[in-house]
Amino acid sequence: MSTxxxxxxxxSYDDEQKRLLDETLRMGEMAASQLEAALDVxxxxxxxxxxRIIANDEAIDALEQExxxxxxxxxxxxxxxxxxREILAAIRIASxxxxxxxxxxxxxxxxxxxxxxxxLPHVTGLHAIGTxxxxxxxxxxxxxxxxxxxxxxxxxxxDAEIDIAYTGLFRELxxxxxxxxxxxxxxxxxxxxxxxxxxxxxxxxxxAENVWFLVxxxxxxxxxxxxxxxxxxxxx
Amino acid sequence: MSTxxxxxxxxSYDDEQKRLLDETLRMGEMAASQLEAALDVxxxxxxxxxxRIIANDEAIDALEQExxxxxxxxxxxxxxxxxxREILAAIRIASxxxxxxxxxxxxxxxxxxxxxxxxLPHVTGLHAIGTxxxxxxxxxxxxxxxxxxxxxxxxxxxDAEIDIAYTGLFRELxxxxxxxxxxxxxxxxxxxxxxxxxxxxxxxxxxAENVWFLVxxxxxxxxxxxxxxxxxxxxx
Numbered sequence: 123m124s125t126x127x128x129x130x131x132x133x134s135y136d137d138e139q140k141r142l143l144d145e146t147l148r149m150g151e152m153a154a155s156q157l158e159a160a161l162d163v164x165x166x167x168x169x170x171x172x173x174r175i176i177a178n179d180e181a182i183d184a185l186e187q188e189x190x191x192x193x194x195x196x197x198x199x200x201x202x203x204x205x206x207r208e209i210l211a212a213i214r215i216a217s218x219x220x221x222x223x224x225x226x227x228x229x230x231x232x233x234x235x236x237x238x239x240x241x242l243p244h245v246t247g248l249h250a251i252g253t254x255x256x257x258x259x260x261x262x263x264x265x266x267x268x269x270x271x272x273x274x275x276x277x278x279x280x281d282a283e284i285d286i287a288y289t290g291l292f293r294e295l296x297x298x299x300x301x302x303x304x305x306x307x308x309x310x311x312x313x314x315x316x317x318x319x320x321x322x323x324x325x326x327x328x329x330a331e332n333v334w335f336l337v338x339x340x341x342x343x344x345x346x347x348x349x350x351x352x353x354x355x356x357x358x
Numbered sequence: 359m360s361t362x363x364x365x366x367x368x369x370s371y372d373d374e375q376k377r378l379l380d381e382t383l384r385m386g387e388m389a390a391s392q393l394e395a396a397l398d399v400x401x402x403x404x405x406x407x408x409x410r411i412i413a414n415d416e417a418i419d420a421l422e423q424e425x426x427x428x429x430x431x432x433x434x435x436x437x438x439x440x441x442x443r444e445i446l447a448a449i450r451i452a453s454x455x456x457x458x459x460x461x462x463x464x465x466x467x468x469x470x471x472x473x474x475x476x477x478l479p480h481v482t483g484l485h486a487i488g489t490x491x492x493x494x495x496x497x498x499x500x501x502x503x504x505x506x507x508x509x510x511x512x513x514x515x516x517d518a519e520i521d522i523a524y525t526g527l528f529r530e531l532x533x534x535x536x537x538x539x540x541x542x543x544x545x546x547x548x549x550x551x552x553x554x555x556x557x558x559x560x561x562x563x564x565x566a567e568n569v570w571f572l573v574x575x576x577x578x579x580x581x582x583x584x585x586x587x588x589x590x591x592x593x594x
Contacts, residue, residue, distance in 0.1 A: 191576070194446070200436025210430070213446070217453065231589045238592045296543055303536045307593050310532060310549065314589075317550070340427070353467045353550075356474045357543050 175230035182223035274333040284323035285349035296358035392462040411466035418459035494562040510569040520559035521585035532594035
C-alpha cells in the first residue's frame, strides 16, 4: 500500500472515531439537559413541558442506535489496543447515557401524576439531589472528552454525596407518609423519582469507570464506597 | 497460509466464541438462580441465606469481567458480520445479566430489613411476579443459546404480563399503606422489590432484542407494548 493511501485510511479511521466520540458526547449532553428540564418541570408543575421531555427521549434512543451502528463500522476495521478500547467504551457509555435519559423521562412522567395532587415540600430536596446528579453527568462527559482519569476518579468518589442525600430524602418521605397517609401516593412517586436520580448517579459512576478503562486498560481501579443505606432501613 | 494452519485458526476462533457463549449462559443461569433464591428467602424470612445471596453477587460480577476480557481477545482478531454481532451481543447481554444479578441481590438485602418487621401478606404477590421473571430470564437464555428468534419475540411480548402484575401489586401496596401507616416502611421495601423484579423483566426483554440483533442484524423489530402504568398512577 502506498504511504498516501495508508495515511488516507488512518485519517478516515480517526475521523470516524472522532465522530463516534462527538455523537456519544452529544447524546450525553442531551441526557443531562433532559434531567435538568425534568427537575424544572417538577418544580413548575408544568405538564406540557413534561410531555415534551417524555417525547424527547426518543431522540436519545435514536442516537444510541447511531452510536451502535458506528461502533459496528469501526469494529469491522479490526482496531487494536487503545482503538479497540475506544469503541468498547463508547458502546458501554452510550448504554449508560440511554438509561440516564430513561430515568430523566420517568421523572417527568411521574411529575404529571404529582400535578394532580397537592404540592409537597420535598420537591426541593429532590431538586437538590437532581442538581448534584446533573453536575456528575456533565463532569463525567468532560472527563470522557479529555481522557481525564483523575477527574473520573473524583466523580466516582463524589457519588457517595448523592447516596447520602438520597438516603436522607428517603427517610424524610417515609416520615411524611406516616404523618399524613393521604400523601402516600404522591410520596411514593417522589421516592421513585429520588431513586431514579440515585441510579443516574450510579450510571455517571459507570461512565467514569469506562474512562478509566479507556485510558488505563484493564488496570484495576481502587475499590469504591457505596453510601446508599436505604435498602436496609427499618424506619424513617 | 496453509489450509491446515487456516483451519487451526478458524477452529480456535470458534472454540473461543463457544467459550464466550458458555460463560455468558453460565452467568445468566447464576442470575436466574440468585433471583429464585432471593424470592425463597423473602418467604422463609431467612437472613443467613439472604447474606449468602448478597455475597454470591460478586461471582456474577467476576464472570462479567471474564466475558469482557474474552470479548477483547476475540475483537482483536477482527471478526466480521455475524462473528462481530456475536461479540457485541455477548457484551450487552452480559451487562443485562449483571444488572439482573444486582436486582436479585437487592431483593435479598431488602428482605433482611423486612425480617425485622411483622410479616406482610404481599410477599405472595411478590413471589408470583418474581416467578414470572425467573421464567423470562431462563427462557431468554435458551433463546440465546439456540438463536431462536421466534422464542425471543414471544419473551418480549410476555413482558407485558409482568408489567400488569407489577402495576396491580403496586396499587395493593399503596392501599395497604393508607389503611395501616405502621406498615409504610415494610411496604416501601416491597414496592422497591417489586420494581426490581419489573426491571429484571425489562432486562430479559433487552436480552431478547439482542438475540434478534444477533440473528437478524440491524433489521427492525416490531414495536413493543409497555404495560407498566404505575408511573402515572394517581392512587391505589
